[in-house]
Amino acid sequence: MYEIEETKSEIQTKTVTGADELVVNMGPQHPSTHGVLRVILHLDGETVTDLDCDIGYLHRGTEKIGENITYSMFIPYTDRLDYIAAPSNNLAWVTAVEKFFDWEIPIRANYIRSMVGEFSRIASHLLWLATHALDIGAMTVFLWCFREREMVLDLFETAFGGRLTVNAFRLGGLEQDVPAKFLTLAQEFIDIFPSRIQDYETLLTNNRIWLQRTRGVGVISGEDAVDFGLSGPLLRASGVNYDLRRAKPYAAYPYLDFVVPTGENGDIYDRYIVRIEELRQSVKIIQQCLEQLPDGPVSCKTPRTIKPPVGEIYHSIENPKGEFGFYIVSDGSETPYRVRIRPPSFVNLAALKKLCVGGLLADVVAVIGSIDIVLGECDR
Amino acid sequence: MADESVQGENSEVDEETSDLNPEEDSKKDVGRDILDVLEAKFPGSTFDAEAFSNFEDELSITLKPDSLEEVALFLKDHEIFQFTMLVDLTAVHFPNDDLPLHVLYQLFSIEKNRRVRLKVRLQEEQSIPTVSNLWSSANWMEREVFDLFGIDFSGHPDLRRILMPDDWGSHPMLKSYPLEGKGERVYDKPQRKEIGE
Numbered sequence: 001m002y003e004i005e006e007t008k009s010e011i012q013t014k015t016v017t018g019a020d021e022l023v024v025n026m027g028p029q030h031p032s033t034h035g036v037l038r039v040i041l042h043l044d045g046e047t048v049t050d051l052d053c054d055i056g057y058l059h060r061g062t063e064k065i066g067e068n069i070t071y072s073m074f075i076p077y078t079d080r081l082d083y084i085a086a087p088s089n090n091l092a093w094v095t096a097v098e099k100f101f102d103w104e105i106p107i108r109a110n111y112i113r114s115m116v117g118e119f120s121r122i123a124s125h126l127l128w129l130a131t132h133a134l135d136i137g138a139m140t141v142f143l144w145c146f147r148e149r150e151m152v153l154d155l156f157e158t159a160f161g162g163r164l165t166v167n168a169f170r171l172g173g174l175e176q177d178v179p180a181k182f183l184t185l186a187q188e189f190i191d192i193f194p195s196r197i198q199d200y201e202t203l204l205t206n207n208r209i210w211l212q213r214t215r216g217v218g219v220i221s222g223e224d225a226v227d228f229g230l231s232g233p234l235l236r237a238s239g240v241n242y243d244l245r246r247a248k249p250y251a252a253y254p255y256l257d258f259v260v261p262t263g264e265n266g267d268i269y270d271r272y273i274v275r276i277e278e279l280r281q282s283v284k285i286i287q288q289c290l291e292q293l294p295d296g297p298v299s300c301k302t303p304r305t306i307k308p309p310v311g312e313i314y315h316s317i318e319n320p321k322g323e324f325g326f327y328i329v330s331d332g333s334e335t336p337y338r339v340r341i342r343p344p345s346f347v348n349l350a351a352l353k354k355l356c357v358g359g360l361l362a363d364v365v366a367v368i369g370s371i372d373i374v375l376g377e378c379d380r
Numbered sequence: 381m382a383d384e385s386v387q388g389e390n391s392e393v394d395e396e397t398s399d400l401n402p403e404e405d406s407k408k409d410v411g412r413d414i415l416d417v418l419e420a421k422f423p424g425s426t427f428d429a430e431a432f433s434n435f436e437d438e439l440s441i442t443l444k445p446d447s448l449e450e451v452a453l454f455l456k457d458h459e460i461f462q463f464t465m466l467v468d469l470t471a472v473h474f475p476n477d478d479l480p481l482h483v484l485y486q487l488f489s490i491e492k493n494r495r496v497r498l499k500v501r502l503q504e505e506q507s508i509p510t511v512s513n514l515w516s517s518a519n520w521m522e523r524e525v526f527d528l529f530g531i532d533f534s535g536h537p538d539l540r541r542i543l544m545p546d547d548w549g550s551h552p553m554l555k556s557y558p559l560e561g562k563g564e565r566v567y568d569k570p571q572r573k574e575i576g577e
Binding site: 056059061063064068224226227228231242247312313314316325327329337340342346347349351379380 | 438440464465466467468470472473484486490493495497515516517519520521524528541542543544545552553557559
């Protein structure tokens with residue numbers, strides 16, 4: 001129907017003009033690209049002059065699949081989007097579909113949803129910290145972070161059976177109440193975790209190598225960050241105080257007290273500080289959830305076949321990576337007419353060129369790490 | 381879809397004096413202030429407002445393709461609304477409609493914490509002006525819509541496929557694209573055709 005002008009490889013060879021420019025291919029099988037991201041770098045010496053991202057290696061047509069299965073059947077597919085923080089994706093989907101209806105989600109279910117959402121934030125940020133530090137050269141942080149992440153995954157296993165792709169929530173609440181063991185394990189984790197965050201900070205926050213690799217690298221101003229549609233810690237590190245848990249509260253967040261940390265400089269170091277502070281805030285939120293957790297049912301009465309009214313909704317939540325949203329068009333039948341996933345990784349990754357051009361080749365790895373992408377959600 | 385009745389009854393509201401406090405709006409008139417300002421500024425450019433639900437962020441304004449650029453720029457630079465962020469850009473295919481391709485722009489204002497959805501309906505193979513000069517985030521999202529729906533964004537600096545292979549012959553998110561079998565999956569470059577068939 002439409003002509004595709006030229007393939008990417010043609011562009012790559014075409015733009016090589018001067019003898020000084022060197023084209024380097026990075027990925028898709030490069031350990032520092034965090035999945036199957038391919039970056040074509042144009043270098044002048046050590047300086048990056050141009051950059052092109054090649055994504056789509058993990059494209060599975062999730063949106064197309066969503067058009068052909070029922071609303072409940074799509075929940076496990078959302079696990080495979082941002083697979084580092086699967087419960088957050090579940091939460092985005094179920095709250096988006098619930099927006100069609102006026103169901104009253106039980107308060108206990110909302111508290112458990114917020115709590116599990118924060119645990120998935122901890123799991124996601126720990127994996128980010130581990131791999132990002134490893135990219136820059138700190139090995140110990142990697143091992144320590146995975147030690148704690150293992151505890152979070154054990155928690156998921158206790159409550160929902162799965163560890164990575166958890167499939168935690170159902171339309172209308174939860175499938176069943178979490179076991180008592182989950183609550184005691186969660187409390188144990190919350191008790192020890194703040195000291196562990198302190199341990200990571202002793203290794204990194206004032207580490208001279210860490211500071212040299214991250215301070216003033218990959219800077220983006222708040223204005224540019226908004227222009228690029230960035231969200232999540234990336235946007236907040238640039239000084240823009242925007243968190244969907246605060247701006248448009250969902251689940252139990254209206255009742256919870258927490259601080260939205262922001263940075264000032266918008267560099268890699270500020271993103272690190274913001275995420276570390278988010279770990280502390282997550283602990284605070286989970287502690288409140290455990291204290292305030294009411295008794296009662298965990299699921300409201302839902303019809304056997306879910307048929308939303310004709311219409312369209314957009315609903316987004318604060319995923320660990322940023323604003324994760326669903327745009328759903330319903331034609332009144334059991335299957336959605338259109339499912340659009342608003343992927344934070346995809347939108348954030350689009351700013352990579354802005355962050356890297358003019359910087360050094362060695363910093364590209366650090367910048368990719370600081371964006372915190374998951375290609376499963378980027379490519380969908 | 382909704383008929384194209386022009387809602388011009390309330391267009392006499394002055395842009396400067398219109399009440400812009402969202403808390404005083406009744407639930408049905410959510411986003412009425414945005415519509416009033418738009419109708420005063422661009423008479424005839426808004427088709428209809430499909431406020432589906434009672435949520436404040438579900439205001440949807442359907443525009444003519446020609447007026448998209450100026451309305452988008454107006455909303456972005458408006459001193460009260462400040463829709464400085466393009467959160468999402470996507471499309472929906474309604475093959476039985478007269479205007480089968482709907483392109484959607486989810487705008488967000490961090491200052492006001494408000495959202496609005498702009499909608500443009502297109503013919504098959506009709507091109508639409510790019511908004512990537514207004515919001516940089518539109519660059520990749522327009523590439524994705526071009527890739528998956530085949531919608532041509534005129535003026536886009538770098539309109540290439542982004543998720544599918546470069547030589548993929550069709551646009552998989554169209555409703556006509558089959559779910560099983562070879563279907564439309566014909567490669568349009570000769571070297572791939574031999575492998576694909």
